[in-house]
Amino acid sequence: MSTTTVKKPVRTGKYTWNGAMITRTVASYGVALLMFFPIFFMILTSFKTELQAIAVPSLWIFEPTLENYTEVQERSDYFSFAWNSVVTSVGSTILGLMIATPAAYSMAFNPTKQTKNILMWMLSTKMMPAVGALIPIYLLCQKLGLLDNVFALIIIFTLMNLPIMVWMLYTNFKEIPSEILEASRMDGATLWEEFRYVLLPLAMGGLASTGLLCLVLSWNEAFWVLNLTSANAGTLASLVASYSSPEGLFWSKLSAVSVLAIAPIVIFGWFSQKQLVQGLTFGAVK
Amino acid sequence: MQSSSAGNRFVPRLLLSPAVATLLLWMLVPLGMTLYFSAIRYNLMSPELTGFVGWANYEFFVTNPAFTDAVLNTLVLLGSTVFITVAFGLAIAMLINDPFPGQSFVRILLISPFFVMPTVNALLWKHMMMNPIYGVLAQVWTFFGLEPVNWLQDLPLFSVILMLSWQWMPFACLIFITSLQSMDREQLEASDLDGATYLQKFRYLYLPHMARAITVVIMIEVIFLLSVFAEIFTTTNGGPGTQSTNLAYLIYNEALVNFDVGSASAGAMFAIILANIVAFFLIRIVGKNLD
């Protein structure tokens, strides 16, 4: 009945510690730490001086300094970039959900022979390289005076994520028995009431994780940001890029700005991890 | 006879239309312009040269020795990354599936790379991990008495594959973990009674159960990896030579380094064709698995 597809395994409270269990636990931590190591190392580097950063062998114990962070903030206004990141990702997520939800509803509950083809066509638009569309989009933005404009980025991010959002919502909606929606129609619900009082509460998990994924993808998008914006509408992706080319070897500052750029979304991802996973099945869990 | 059904189809169509219309515009407008540019002389450095050139841009782009390399690199990049992430993703998902203390902490650590911006990912690996003198990998190599590898110079494509795998494996892992949780306990218990080994269980129970999840992971990764750009742009700039140039990067190079929009547009048309070929096969394989 519920859209929740993930069930937590039953825990007995105590684990039976045998050889296999110990090996498994140690191996799990090993793999996890290995995967996380680059991020950890970057965080560490951001608290080193530039000289400490390139010491060989790497320093593990040192007196941490905050000077990289203060320097980044002095040189470029972190918060204005961060604000652009927030506005563009949240804006495109909301806009995307507004367009994708009705489409996914229509496809999931009123399927036709064309439904699957439309869905696949939508996904195929995502496979074309953005570079191919760069010049036309650049020229269009120039014509419309939308270069270096937050609004243009919101539109582009929305279009960029739309196929994935429609697909994700579609697979989530399909897990809701259509009889429940029919029951609400029999109860006299209008399309809006059916959506508001029945579909929305039941699909909340799917909507939330679709929104979360879209937020992550938009936050991390660099290509369009680098090519269509400069000072006004630049997001954190362009802030990072501005530290990369000329000063690639100033590792501490680069690390500090990178940490600042990814921290909001990574921490957000940690907290919403469970929610994200639940909707991220794309119909893969039956 | 069927006419009365038309009224009933109206609302679903209306709801679908904004998504279809915007995506159609998003596809057709650039496509039309690209098609137009690909048939004219259009160089940003010499705007005085104009006029219709027919297939010349296509010819120029295809006869560019980098073209074959770029197509090959695109496919190798895609295939290797998908293979690595699926194989390791499966292994790790199986490893951490059963409860152990700190399971959710481990999961949080594992999933983190997926949230890291591609630009940061590339810079982090380029400098702090892969630098042949100061990088962490160089230190590890030295520790084992080996000659440090100059990753981006000597193994540029592999380096990019490594970065992409680091980013996408958590994603594959996440989907596999979710899929594993819906595995039928009774089936596993029955196989225990039948005396199945772990490998047999993996082959005959887990793998078939996860077929859909694997398909989904392949599908999504193909969508995102067919046009990888930021990682290459930030690290190797396609080099040395064309060793790590993929189609997306080659087009970028033509348009914004050589300023030849005409030729770049022809290249974009090739990329679109390639995308459609891949999409065609993918949909053939994946489509039936997804319903």
Add this chain to the structure above:
Amino acid sequence: MAFLKLQNVDKYYGKLHAIKGVNLEIENGEFIVFVGPSGCGKSTLLRMIAGLEVINGGELILDGKDITTTPSAQRDLAMVFQSYALYPHMTVEDNMSFALRLAKVDPAEIQEKVEKAAEKLDLTAYLKRTPKMLSGGQRQRVAIGRAIVRSPKVFLFDEPLSNLDAALRGQTRVEIAELHRELGATTVYVTHDQVEAMTLADRVVVLRDGIIEQVGTPLDLYDHPKNRFVSQFIGMPQMNLLPADFLPAVAEGSAEVGIRPEHMKAVGAEGAALSGVVELVESLGNETLIHMKIAGKHQIIVRQYVRTELKIGDTVGVEFDASRVHRFDSEGLAL
């Protein structure tokens, strides 16, 4: 004038003609049961009345109004689904009051109606629970409660008992019958279970391949099946069928002769109209079913209410009540 009227109603799925010009008139307060094998179109027909499936041809008239293209929400019908289709995120109370709240009925009145329905259905103690916390039978009653609080023009039931276990099914069947007697509401009920059809219906509609085979009271269908299909579908065990040449005395120009098991009697082999070999004896206590084969290939069943000494392999004769013989022509139509 009929209360609910189906006139030449058609349904197509692409090229498939699922409902083929059905005509049916239902009176106010009647309990109608649609019955038929799976795939016969009974659920489709019900969903067309509900407005959940588009009607491709013909007319649907309710209480003098043409509702062929009216959306479900405005038809004033209530439906109990096979899966119950309760709103999983709402309490029992909210499930039952949802329609009334949408209709902006006065809250005090809603409260009163829900409480009354809950009492009738023995759900008062569960009003604050969500469907997840209820048993199958309780969920079923909530689904019924959701329908009755609205006092709709017609109740629609789509195989409502098929997800319940046998004991509960019998009990709920009785409750539905009582409810109908009490409320007197027009009801259309779909089932594949002929016991439900026989016990609940004022009139039964037998469907096959999108066509109505016969409409009639349960006993009418049992005693006077219009064709071979209905004769086989109604009655458990099925009516025995034999080619006419086995019983020339009663055949009267028919192609096939049908006799219900209880109208047959096992007797001594000599001088009997028919004789066969016993294949199986089912002793159910109150009745005994004797399965036998006539001429090595025609299986028949004899039902008797006295116990028998017959054993597998015995040769027996069969007598029957000549006045209860059904005759079918080569097309399967009753003569």
